[in-house]
Amino acid sequence: MRRTLATFAAVAAAATLPLAPPAAAEPAAEPAAYSSYVALGDSFTSTGPMFPERVQLPCARSAGNYPSLVAHRLEPSEFTDVSCGGATTEHMAEPQWGIVNQPQFDALRPGTDLVTVGIGGNDIPFAEVVLTCGSMGLVAPAGSPCKDFYVSAGTDELAAKVRAVGPKVGAVLRGIRDRAPDAEVLLVGYPSLLPDSGANCWPLVPIARGDAPYLRDITKLLNRMLAERAAAEGAVFVDTYTSSIGHDMCEPPGEKWVEGILPTSPAVPVHPNxxxxxxxxxxxxxxxGRS
Structure with missing residues (x-):
């Protein structure tokens, strides 16, 4: 530690002494090691490359999805992936499709120390929006039929649906904390589906010209809501949107990270490849801290 010298004489005397070696830098903290990792979520978690990867049906759970890749890197003692296509926030605590997929919360234990969860899109529901906007865009490519459908008299029904999911996601995060009180919880956001510029690529992706910026903003609203909920509940939000800009459905094969309605790689349509x-x-x- 550097000390203040009281007199010029003391400074001069100190200058005649040999230089001391620089203090050693504090060692960087080692990244945490995880013994039990549980992945929860919907199809944006469960899917990934579908072939030649092993796929668990009917959840379309790919062995090449992001939970599997994270587990491969972290090498936890236990890894459980119960993410499932079509899952909503309700399916965290309730079975999905009868007895086909048990409540995802059942995978959590008091000793679970890492949880990733990607949920909320199906509560809007996302599939309905894709079907509605895609079918309307086929017949009115130059207009904004989807926005006109959801926005009426100054009220944006779709934006209201996104905001209504917030309390449900908050309840999911609290449910995780109740069952795995010591876990590090990461809430994973959704990637860029359409060009961030607001452009469209009709007919490759049948979204009308005026609807592309509207749907882009809805995706951003969803991610913003998720980030706010994570902060409020003591979880960490993982932004996958920013890094995926320029890799949306409109990009050519090899550049796009999300498949279009007609996939060009073995992946689920309108989902990450x-x-x-x-x-x-x-x-x-x-x-x-493992990049």
């Missing part, structure tokens, strides 16, 4: 899964995993690992 292998490149997208790798980016999701990269963002999670970077958040955990």
């Amino acid at each position: 292998g490149l997208g899964s790798r980016n999701q995993a990269r963002q999670i690992l970077a958040t955990l």
